[in-house]
Amino acid sequence: MSTNNYPFQLGQDQSRRKFIYNFTKAAGVATLLTSPVISHADSFFVPPAPVTVGEVMDMFINQVPGAPFNSTVDTLKAGNRDIQVTGIVTTMFATIEVIRKSIALGANFIIAHEPTFYNHQDQTAWLANDEVYRYKADLLQQHNIAVWRNHDYIHSINPDGVRMGLLKQLGWQSYYNPVATNVLMLPTTSLSSLIDHLKQKLFIDKVRYIGDLKQNCQKILLMPGAAGGTRQIQAMGKEKPDVLICGEIQEWETAEYVRDAQAKGQKLSLIVLGHIASEEPGSEFMANWLKEKLPGMKITHLLSNNSLSFL
Structure with a gap:
């Protein structure tokens, strides 16, 4: 297995919550009142304003x-x-x-x-x-x-709220490019370390992938959800990434394209996270x-x- 030179401190969050933000504070906002008759500030809870x-x-x-x-x-x-x-x-x-x-x-x-x-x-x-x-x-x-x-x-x-939520959880906000929103240039890491990072940050037990685990990855094409095979393949052809990270695929479309690209000698890998993750x-x-x-x-x-x- 390749040496892990991954820059995102893998495993650091492994002990943190397994369930994210399950409960939040329901208390009202504390407000301070002043009065010319009262020399000190009193605080009380204000219930949220009614909203439909x-x-x-x-x-x-x-x-x-x-x-x-x-x-x-x-x-x-x-x-x-x-x-x-x-x-x-x-x-x-x-x-x-x-x-x-x-x-x-x-x-x-x-x-x-x-x-x-x-x-x-x-x-x-x-x-x-x-x-x-x-x-x-x-x-x-x-x-x-x-x-x-x-x-x-x-x-x-x-920017897209789903994409920004995903980047925040992965710790990749600083790599966001508003010009090419689905392309990230990361510090070079192995495909194996990249997969480990994704699994730990997104709490995934297993992912599906195509590629050499020792391959160096830097240019990432990130397409969460179900973009569809045509869009995924066109984006790979245009951007020439080292790896496509996506939510889900049609196995007879995107996966076969990546397999043929590799047979042609192209350095292209695929990581399928799952739509929900x-x-x-x-x-x-x-x-x-x-x-x-x-x-x-x-x-x-x-x-x-x-x-x-x-x-």
């Missing part, structure tokens, strides 16, 4: 260039805009487990990055008689919980943004975790 689901949505949408969009998947999947918010949960998927945890937290607004009902548009007519769908929809209705998908908008702020930091980015805008509101980021296990 629609107001929270608009608060974020209003910072997005060109918003609101005429066509978007970022719609309410449950509840309505007029619900008064008691607490907010951000997550990748509004799973039944996440919904139950939200109920326990007293949160009635879930902001998810991905679909709630198993298809991109969250169309539900085809699920009308499905018992799993009905259980989930009824659970949300019974507890008057609103679910908003924030996918197109968070990807459209400048690559974009989960975006939901944490959203939680932190909300905490700044809504002081006193109880805001929690819940990991939805990977639905798949690996042997």
